[in-house]
Amino acid sequence: MKHIFPTYKRFPFEIVKGNGVTLTDNNGQQYLDLTSGIGVCNLGYNTTPIKNAVKAQLDKVWHTSNLYNSELQEKAASLLVKDEDKDVYFCNSGTEANEAALKLARKATGKSSILAFDHSFHGRSYGSLSMTGNEKIKEGFGPFVPDIKFAEYNAPDALTQITPELAAVILEVIQGEGGVVNGDPDWLEAVAAKCKEQKVLLIIDEVQTGMGRTGKLFAYQNYNLDPDIVTSAKGLANGIPVGAMIGKTELAAAFGPGSHGTTFGGNPLAMASATAVLNILNDDFLEAVQQKALFFWHYLEKEIQPLELVNGISGKGLMVGIHLKSDIEVGKVITSLHKQGILTLSSRDNTLRLLPPLIITGSELLRAVHVIKETLVNTVIGQ
Ligand code: PMP
Numbered sequence: 001m002k003h004i005f006p007t008y009k010r011f012p013f014e015i016v017k018g019n020g021v022t023l024t025d026n027n028g029q030q031y032l033d034l035t036s037g038i039g040v041c042n043l044g045y046n047t048t049p050i051k052n053a054v055k056a057q058l059d060k061v062w063h064t065s066n067l068y069n070s071e072l073q074e075k076a077a078s079l080l081v082k083d084e085d086k087d088v089y090f091c092n093s094g095t096e097a098n099e100a101a102l103k104l105a106r107k108a109t110g111k112s113s114i115l116a117f118d119h120s121f122h123g124r125s126y127g128s129l130s131m132t133g134n135e136k137i138k139e140g141f142g143p144f145v146p147d148i149k150f151a152e153y154n155a156p157d158a159l160t161q162i163t164p165e166l167a168a169v170i171l172e173v174i175q176g177e178g179g180v181v182n183g184d185p186d187w188l189e190a191v192a193a194k195c196k197e198q199k200v201l202l203i204i205d206e207v208q209t210g211m212g213r214t215g216k217l218f219a220y221q222n223y224n225l226d227p228d229i230v231t232s233a234k235g236l237a238n239g240i241p242v243g244a245m246i247g248k249t250e251l252a253a254a255f256g257p258g259s260h261g262t263t264f265g266g267n268p269l270a271m272a273s274a275t276a277v278l279n280i281l282n283d284d285f286l287e288a289v290q291q292k293a294l295f296f297w298h299y300l301e302k303e304i305q306p307l308e309l310v311n312g313i314s315g316k317g318l319m320v321g322i323h324l325k326s327d328i329e330v331g332k333v334i335t336s337l338h339k340q341g342i343l344t345l346s347s348r349d350n351t352l353r354l355l356p357p358l359i360i361t362g363s364e365l366l367r368a369v370h371v372i373k374e375t376l377v378n379t380v381i382g383q
Contacts, residue, residue: 011338018045021357021364023343031343034356034368038345039176039208039319042235043280044357050238050276057272064268066261072271079278080232080246087252089245090266094207094233095123097243098170100260101203101229102127102145104247105168108254109201112146115161115169117153119178119348122170122205131170134178134348154184162194168201168229173219176208179348180314180321185223192225201228201251207243211235212281212358214317215290222316237273242266244274289358292365293317299369309376320354321347322372328379336375342368 001010013025021044023031036042043050064070077088089100106112116122116131123129129138130145133153138144151158153175162169173188175181195202204227209219211234216222218230228251233243241264264270293316300313304322311323324330330346337344345353352372356365 011335013338020044020046021360029341031338031341032364032368033343034354035343035345036235036355036357037239039213039234039355041239042211042213042358043238043277044359047238047359049280050273053272053276054240054269057268060268062267062269063264065263066265070266070268070271072268072275073266076266076271076274076278079275080244085249086246087249089247089255089260090270091243091245091262092241092264092270093123093243094205094231095125095128095243096262096265097207097231097233097245098122098128098131098203098205099125100245101168101170101205101231101247102131103260104229104245104251104254105201105203107259108251109167111165111167113166114148115158115166115200116148116150117158117171117175118150119153119175119181120170120172120205121175121177122207153178153181154187156187156190158187159190159194162191162198162200164198164200166198166200168203169195170203170205172205172209173223173225174209174214174314174316174319176319176353177347179323179351180319180353182314182316188220189224192227196226203227203229203231205231207231207233208355209319211277212286212289212317213319213355215286215293216317217281217286219316236277237270238277240270240273242270242274285358289317292358292360292362295362296320296365296369299366303369303373304376307373307376309379315354318354318356318358318360322352322354324350324352324376326350328376333372333375333379336379337371340371340375342371344372 015023016026017024021033023033118133120133122131130148133150151161173183204220206218210232228248230246236242309325309328314321330350330352347353
């Protein structure tokens with residue numbers, strides 16, 4: 001690839017158009033998208049109300065600096081936090097949201113230690129990478145931000161590492177890049193309780209799990225968890241780069257004027273898109289996602305789970321990991337699915353990851369199950 005850093009291993013086709021859950025490549029081949037652009041276009045492509053909101057804002061003003069009042073930010077923030085006592089800092093990505101969370105946690109508590117988890121993913125800038133528990137991704141980039149410790153995800157032992165010296169614990173409710181690993185509900189609640197008891201902030205990274213993906217606005221709302229800080233991005237504006245750090249209002253004073261900021265954060269185009277997204281993600285929409293997910297999981301368990309090549313299925317709602325046995329490479333399955341007009345993702349540990357747009361229909365989900373099943377069955381035979 002000319003003039004482009006080779007940071008991504010790319011597939012040999014280019015997506016040139018999207019509509020609903022369908023993407024079209026430069027050869028005219030159509031794909032059923034089960035990736036949402038890695039959990040971003042959760043409401044599909046070319047989505048009319050979002051497109052109209054961005055177009056209307058394009059005719060007004062694209063960008064203003066954060067030096068002026070922003071009703072648009074307040075509107076998006078109030079949809080994000082509802083009537084909770086929380087404030088929002090808008091930025092441009094999940095990475096930036098986690099950077100802000102790290103800085104806020106340190107400044108608000110006056111402490112520096114952070115506990116993160118093995119196989120977590122929080123981003124690739126120095127703060128967020130330092131909190132990421134993946135040695136392969138970190139290789140060659142050290143030294144990292146000091147005072148960040150790691151514990152085993154889902155391990156009862158991790159609780160002993162939550163002590164008052166910590167500023168914060170950061171975790172994903174389901175580790176997306178880490179292999180679609182579900183946090184055990186009892187363990188998550190025990191971590192949250194221990195944080196409260198030890199006066200340690202709890203940061204939940206909802207960059208991949210949020211914005212309706214698990215049938216709730218945020219995945220932590222499926223459990224009895226009360227995070228001090230939540231980070232979001234990806235699906236928040238359905239493809240316009242927007243990140244958000246949401247913190248309890250009692251922490252907000254630590255971020256006075258001048259302590260943190262970013263030029264593009266929360267700009268009018270971004271907020272127009274985020275507001276349109278959040279208006280769609282109402283309770284009825286989320287209820288429909290839960291119903292769709294029940295239907296999907298029924299067929300995943302019936303058709304995919306029993307296959308010889310499948311170790312198990314994890315995830316929640318419309319976030320799914322199909323764990324493949326080592327006899328088959330997930331990359332081969334993905335390529336074969338491409339050829340059959342279905343886009344999927346991989347994750348750690350030979351996992352086939354599905355993040356379909358939340359607007360996908362039952363019959364499209366059923367088609368996906370059948371094609372994936374056929375592919376897995378034929379791959380065994382073909383080997
Ligand atoms: N946190 C999680 C849980 C993620 O999955 C990702 C991206 N895959 C990030 C943070 C980083 O987000 P971004 O790429 O928007 O910076």
